[in-house]
Amino acid sequence: MARRPAKPVALSPDDRFIILSGKETFLHHEHTSRLRDALKEKFGQLDVIRFDGQSVDVAAVLDECRSFGLLAAHKLVIVDDAEQLVREDARPLFERYAQSPCEGATLVLRSSAWRPGKLDKLATVIRCDPLKEPEAIGWAVRRARDAHGLTLEQPAAAELIGRTGTDLAHLDADLAKLALAAADGRATRDIVRTLVAMTRQLEPWPLREALLSGSAERSIRHIRETLENTRNTEIPLLFACSNLARDLHSCVLAQQLRISQAELASRLGKKSPWQIKDAYAAARKLDPSRTAALLKACTRADAHAKSGVGHTDRTLETLSVLFAQSMR
Numbered sequence: 200m201a202r203r204p205a206k207p208v209a210l211s212p213d214d215r216f217i218i219l220s221g222k223e224t225f226l227h228h229e230h231t232s233r234l235r236d237a238l239k240e241k242f243g244q245l246d247v248i249r250f251d252g253q254s255v256d257v258a259a260v261l262d263e264c265r266s267f268g269l270l271a272a273h274k275l276v277i278v279d280d281a282e283q284l285v286r287e288d289a290r291p292l293f294e295r296y297a298q299s300p301c302e303g304a305t306l307v308l309r310s311s312a313w314r315p316g317k318l319d320k321l322a323t324v325i326r327c328d329p330l331k332e333p334e335a336i337g338w339a340v341r342r343a344r345d346a347h348g349l350t351l352e353q354p355a356a357a358e359l360i361g362r363t364g365t366d367l368a369h370l371d372a373d374l375a376k377l378a379l380a381a382a383d384g385r386a387t388r389d390i391v392r393t394l395v396a397m398t399r400q401l402e403p404w405p406l407r408e409a410l411l412s413g414s415a416e417r418s419i420r421h422i423r424e425t426l427e428n429t430r431n432t433e434i435p436l437l438f439a440c441s442n443l444a445r446d447l448h449s450c451v452l453a454q455q456l457r458i459s460q461a462e463l464a465s466r467l468g469k470k471s472p473w474q475i476k477d478a479y480a481a482a483r484k485l486d487p488s489r490t491a492a493l494l495k496a497c498t499r500a501d502a503h504a505k506s507g508v509g510h511t512d513r514t515l516e517t518l519s520v521l522f523a524q525s526m527r
Contacts, residue, residue, distance in 0.1 A: 223329045242273035246273070250263075252308075264304040267303060272303075279309050282314065339359055346371070351374070355390065410443055426512055437501045437518075440518050443478065446467070447493065450475060463479070485526075500515075
């Protein structure tokens, strides 16, 4: 079974077949680096061979694992984009190898989109998924201490995540910057606020939640906080308003026609029904004439903003009031 630990995993130098699966490539490299150090400690000299899963064939990888190295006592064979290599016709070959791997090589498959199967039961599988905020806060505290010699206070770590998001490569770069600036080796929330810019990608869901709450005050407060802390967000905020208005109007009409949430999501080109779950639930108490007027107002506001007409911040506040009125 795949492991996704809250704390760092020390891969054993005795593991011979490892799968690192998930979209957080920083974790791929972190686990690989620890494994490489462990193998060097056990075997001394180590050959590291890398393959691109998009261009290499199965035979080349497995032949490399089975052949003897010329100088080093052990090989670390790494395949990136392994999902491109380990397809249906290739899986049986890797499964047979995993049943009796060569003792002279450690094979690491790194994949952002791994498909589970029989091979997972024969290998050591580590999940490298993007961390959720609480996990990222803990990771930042540990990474600051272990890699940068920095004491990162818990509130400071939470502030850092709030500003940059949970991408570990970005977080590590910011931690390095904080370590250089913190004279006493300690980073507080105030230091984070001073040195780390708000670069987190705008997420539409908090705004959608505020707009659907029926509280203009809540929506306006969220919009003002976003505009004050993040640059160039006027158009994305307007787009989020227009997108929600479009979803609401579509959901109202769909419910009148008895179209399910899943079917409507498919027709709207959504990746998943949950992307309109909030609008579909809110639409049950709405009138199509109101949602049509709301959609028209959002479309007009978006066109004006792109043409440089009016003040976008005031336009967003006006739309907040219109959403609140429509929700009542």
